[in-house]
Structure formats: C-alpha cells, structure tokens
Amino acid sequence: MNFKKENILVVDDNNDMLDLVQRQLKSSNYRTYKASSVTEAIEVLKQSNINLLISDINMPDINGLELLKYAEEHYPSLPKLVISGIPSIHNVVSAMKSGALDYLTKPFTSDELNKAITNCLVKTDLMLPNESSQNENTYGEIIGHSSQFKEIIEIIKRIKDTKANVLIEGETGTGKELIAKAIHFTGKFGNKPLITVNCGGIPENLIESELFGHVKGAFTGASETRTGLFQAADGGTIFLDEIGNAPMAVQTRLLRVLQEKEIVRVGSTRPEKIDIRIICATNSNLEEMVSKGTFREDLYYRINIVNIKTTALRNRKEDLPLLIKTFIEKYSKEYNKSNLKINEKVTEVLFRYDWPGNIRELENLIHRMVIMSDDSIDLNHVPDHLKYHIPSSQDIFKSLKEYEKEQILKVLSFVNNNKTKAAQILQIDRKTLNQKIL
Ligand SMILES: Nc1ncnc2c1ncn2[C@@H]1O[C@H](COP(=O)(O)OP(=O)(O)OP(=O)(O)O)[C@@H](O)[C@H]1O
Ligand SMILES: [Mg+2]
Incomplete structure (x- = not known):
C-alpha cells in the first residue's frame, strides 16, 4: 500500500474505538499509531514523527486535555483533532483553548473523519509560511486574478498581523468566510483559535450566554458557570458571520467588548479582559440598517475599521476561466477522471450566466457536471x-466598447495575462491592446 505522508496518532482508552478509527484511517491510506492513555501517547510523540494527533477527552487517570496542552507546549505546530462523546460548548471551548483545531463528536462516519483530518491539515498548511506553494493566483484557499481579487489580497496582507477589526461585505457565495480564514491563518496569530459564530443561527435567548458565557444561576438552566465563545477565541480571532442578524441587545454588548476590550458574563458584573481580533461579515446593507435604526451606528463604525467588499462574480468574469479550470481539476481528481475536457460551448454558457449564487453556485455546478460526465463536460450536462x-438588461445595453474590453480580458486570462499572446489571438498590436483595457 502506498501510504500518504502523514503519520497519525490516535488516542482513546476504548480499544474498540481505537481499532475502528485505525481501520478507517488505513482505508484512507494514512499510517496510524495507537495509544490507549496519555502516558502512552507522550511516548509515541517522543519516538515517532507524528503529523496529526487525534485524541479523546474523557479518559481515566489523565484527561485528554492534558495531552493537548502537553502537545501544544512541546510540538506547537502539530495539528490536533478532538474526538469526544459529549458535545458541549464547554468541552469545545476547553479543547480549542488547548490548541485543538477541530472537534468531532462520536459516533462519526469515515467521511466525517476524513473531512476533519483534511481540514486540520489544510489549516496547518495555511499557517506555515509556505510562500512557494502559493502562486500569484491563489492566497490561502482564495482563487482569482482580477484586479478586485488582487486588491483584497493586498488588504489581507497588510492587516493579517494586526488586531484591527475587519468588516467583510458582499453577496452570498463571494468568499467572505474564505477571506476571514485567510486573514486569521496567514497572520501571526494563526496558531491561536479562530471561532466562527453565525449570529443568525443561535436562538436569541441563548446568544448572549453563548458569546459571553454566564455564571451559575444567571437564568433557569444555568446550573454551572460557563465560558463563552469570546473567551474561547482569546488571543486569536472571532468571526461574527451574518452580523446584520445580531439582535439589539447583543449589539449593545458587542459595543462594550469593542470599547473596553473586556467581557462580562451573563449574570455577572465582573469584567474580564480579552485580547481578540473581530472579523464581521454580512450580506445585508449595514449602512441602510443604520439609517433605519436597526443596526447601531456606533457599533458599525467600530467594526468597520478595515472594510473589504467582495465583488459579485458577474462583475469580475475575467476570473471565470481560472475558477472553472481549478474546480474541474479539483473534482476530476476527487472522482479519478483524468484529462476531463470542457466543451467550448459550455464555457460560453457559463460566461453568459450572471451567477446569483456566485462562486458557491459555480463550484457546485462544476462538481455536479464532473460527476455526470465521462471524458468531456458537454452542453447536455448543463442545467436548462x-x-x-437571457442576459440581464444591464448586459444587453452594454456598449460595443465594453464588450470589446470584456473579450480582451477573457483572452488575457486564458493566456495567463501574456499580452503578446493575447494581442496575436485578437489580431491587434500590443499597444492597442493596452489602450483598450484602460
Ligand atoms: N475566491 C474564491 N476562490 C475559491 N473558492 C471560492 C472563492 N470564493 C468563494 N469560494 C467558494 O465558494 C463557496 C462559498 O464561499 P464562502 O462560504 O466563503 O462565501 P460567503 O461569502 O461567506 O457566502 P455566504 O454569504 O452565503 O455565507 C465555498 O465553497 C468557497 O470555497
Ligand atoms: Mg459565509
């Protein structure tokens, strides 16, 4: 068997569980090591070159969290994944604080395990200053080479090592979350936690205690004191997704965190210091919400120190060829379909479409078309x-000049911005080409 390069150590006091995970990992071609206690695990770490640690939390004698702490101290760049039977925020928070990158609840499928492993390894790769594997068309997981893309990358590079608050605005599927991840993982706090909170996804009555924690007896059901997500992200980044959906009461508390750099648990009056970077994202128009009084103006200014606006795919179609190529490569590799071609007519259809779901819609479509096709993606694989x-009226009323520019940019991106080649294809000279794209 050809093993992958990663050596994975699995730690669990339950032997059946160890065997199960080992079988799953073996079928995915990973080399595995087993340990049924923390002491045994530390021995393996010392003797073998382990690239990923997967550990249970609840074990007799020494708790798995102690192992995570040990590994964090002695092998800080070793990615850690927690598998545990009790999915509580408290456990997740403790695991994250001890350096775990992900948390998987037992029982899990082979697919879920593989996904979590890939995630951990990708995150670790992103954290390493691995400039050589990044070419000028990618940054982290973000792909593109339009001027809008380059501007965003410039901003990310400028702010990644700072604690400045960032607001990312843009339509659905334009990569807001990817940008947040890139800021965190490529920055110097990338080895600290990144905690993502979907502000619209937590029930309103729980959101304050989830974010800031609570003290015992703060409300019915608060049987013990709990740490919140802000504290779990201490030293790192908290990503507040869909910030436009945060209720007013939460907005008020957030403002306090931003102003005072401290949190107060629900039911407590004692402030606790935190050191955190806040990245917010939204696809609603916050400025409009401010003018309607549904979003606090003072909070808006506080979170909007650095502003990143993503551009809809229909307004940067010059990125399409690169994205299409990359997604075809990605999925044809996944489904073992080498040399998969795409019919030119399909590319034309993809260019005419205006992509309301943006890159997410494009990626899903290509994924589906790769599955459906044998050696070529043809028109019959394209949904009706x-x-x-019919192109939007905006497209119909384009001037010839605009069409010309779009065509030139398309050709340029196909030839990787080689202007001499593009000029040859378009049968114009280089100077004219330069003038026309101004
Ligand atoms: N520039 C990009 N390069 C590669 N993949 C991208 C890019 N932008 C988005 N994607 C892909 O599109 C999908 C959606 O991206 P993401 O979740 O970051 O979007 P979003 O703006 O947060 O969307 P939403 O507002 O719906 O939450 C993901 O699968 C992501 O990998
Ligand atoms: Mg998102």
Whole structure:
C-alpha cells in the first residue's frame, strides 16, 4: 500500500474505538499509531514523527486535555483533532483553548473523519509560511486574478498581523468566510483559535450566554458557570458571520467588548479582559440598517475599521476561466477522471450566466457536471436554466466598447495575462491592446 505522508496518532482508552478509527484511517491510506492513555501517547510523540494527533477527552487517570496542552507546549505546530462523546460548548471551548483545531463528536462516519483530518491539515498548511506553494493566483484557499481579487489580497496582507477589526461585505457565495480564514491563518496569530459564530443561527435567548458565557444561576438552566465563545477565541480571532442578524441587545454588548476590550458574563458584573481580533461579515446593507435604526451606528463604525467588499462574480468574469479550470481539476481528481475536457460551448454558457449564487453556485455546478460526465463536460450536462438564460438588461445595453474590453480580458486570462499572446489571438498590436483595457 502506498501510504500518504502523514503519520497519525490516535488516542482513546476504548480499544474498540481505537481499532475502528485505525481501520478507517488505513482505508484512507494514512499510517496510524495507537495509544490507549496519555502516558502512552507522550511516548509515541517522543519516538515517532507524528503529523496529526487525534485524541479523546474523557479518559481515566489523565484527561485528554492534558495531552493537548502537553502537545501544544512541546510540538506547537502539530495539528490536533478532538474526538469526544459529549458535545458541549464547554468541552469545545476547553479543547480549542488547548490548541485543538477541530472537534468531532462520536459516533462519526469515515467521511466525517476524513473531512476533519483534511481540514486540520489544510489549516496547518495555511499557517506555515509556505510562500512557494502559493502562486500569484491563489492566497490561502482564495482563487482569482482580477484586479478586485488582487486588491483584497493586498488588504489581507497588510492587516493579517494586526488586531484591527475587519468588516467583510458582499453577496452570498463571494468568499467572505474564505477571506476571514485567510486573514486569521496567514497572520501571526494563526496558531491561536479562530471561532466562527453565525449570529443568525443561535436562538436569541441563548446568544448572549453563548458569546459571553454566564455564571451559575444567571437564568433557569444555568446550573454551572460557563465560558463563552469570546473567551474561547482569546488571543486569536472571532468571526461574527451574518452580523446584520445580531439582535439589539447583543449589539449593545458587542459595543462594550469593542470599547473596553473586556467581557462580562451573563449574570455577572465582573469584567474580564480579552485580547481578540473581530472579523464581521454580512450580506445585508449595514449602512441602510443604520439609517433605519436597526443596526447601531456606533457599533458599525467600530467594526468597520478595515472594510473589504467582495465583488459579485458577474462583475469580475475575467476570473471565470481560472475558477472553472481549478474546480474541474479539483473534482476530476476527487472522482479519478483524468484529462476531463470542457466543451467550448459550455464555457460560453457559463460566461453568459450572471451567477446569483456566485462562486458557491459555480463550484457546485462544476462538481455536479464532473460527476455526470465521462471524458468531456458537454452542453447536455448543463442545467436548462443556465442554457436558456437571457442576459440581464444591464448586459444587453452594454456598449460595443465594453464588450470589446470584456473579450480582451477573457483572452488575457486564458493566456495567463501574456499580452503578446493575447494581442496575436485578437489580431491587434500590443499597444492597442493596452489602450483598450484602460
Ligand atoms: N475566491 C474564491 N476562490 C475559491 N473558492 C471560492 C472563492 N470564493 C468563494 N469560494 C467558494 O465558494 C463557496 C462559498 O464561499 P464562502 O462560504 O466563503 O462565501 P460567503 O461569502 O461567506 O457566502 P455566504 O454569504 O452565503 O455565507 C465555498 O465553497 C468557497 O470555497
Ligand atoms: Mg459565509
């Protein structure tokens, strides 16, 4: 068997569980090491070159969290994944604080395990200053080479090592979360936690205690004191996704955190210091919400120190060829379909479409088309609503000059911005080409 390069250590006091995980990992071609206690695990870490640690938390004698802390101290760049039977915020928070990158609840499927492992390894790769594997068309997991993309990368590079608050605005599927991840993982606090909170996804009555924690007896059901997500992210980044959905009461508390750099648990009056970077994202128009009085103006200014606006895919179609190529490569590799071609007519349809779901929609479509095709993606694999799409009136009323520029940019991106080649294809000279894209 050809093993992958990663050596994985699995730690669990339950032997059946160890065997199960080992079988799952073996079928995915990972080399595995087993330990049924923390003491045994430390021995393996010392003797073998382990690249990923997977550990249970609840074990007799020494708790798995102690192992995570030990590993964090002695092998700080070793990615750690927790598998545990009790999915409580408290456990997740403690695991994250001890350096775990992900948390998987037992029982899990082979697929879930593989996904979590890949995630951990990708995150670790992103954290390493691995400039050589990044070319000028990618940054972290973000792909693109339009001027809008380059501007965003410039901003990310400028702010990644700072604690400045960032607001990312843009339509759905334009990569807001990818940008947040890139800021965190490529920055110097990338080895600290990144905690993502979907502000619209937590029930309103729980959101304050989830974010800030609570003290015992703060409300019915608060049987013990709990740490909140802000404290779990201490030293790192908290990503407040869909910030436009945060209720007023939470907005008021957030403002306090931003102003005072401290949190107060629900039911307590004692402030606790935190050192955190806040990245917010939204696809609603916060400025409009401010003018309607549904979003606090003072909070808006506080979170909007650095502003990143993503551009809809229909307004930067010059990124399409690169994205199409990358997604085809990604999925044809996943489904073992080497040399998969795409019919030119399909590319034309993809160019005409205006992508309301942006890159997410494009990626999902290509994923589906790769599955459906044998050696070539043809028109019959394209859904009807795309094939018969009528360009928006905005497109119809474009001037010839605009069409010309779009065509030139398309050709340029196909030839990797080689202007001499592009000029040859378009049968114009280089100077004219330069003038026309101004
Ligand atoms: N520039 C990009 N390069 C590669 N993949 C991208 C890019 N932008 C988005 N994607 C892919 O599109 C999908 C959606 O991205 P992401 O979740 O970051 O979008 P979002 O703006 O947060 O969307 P939403 O507002 O719906 O939450 C993901 O699968 C992501 O990998
Ligand atoms: Mg998102």
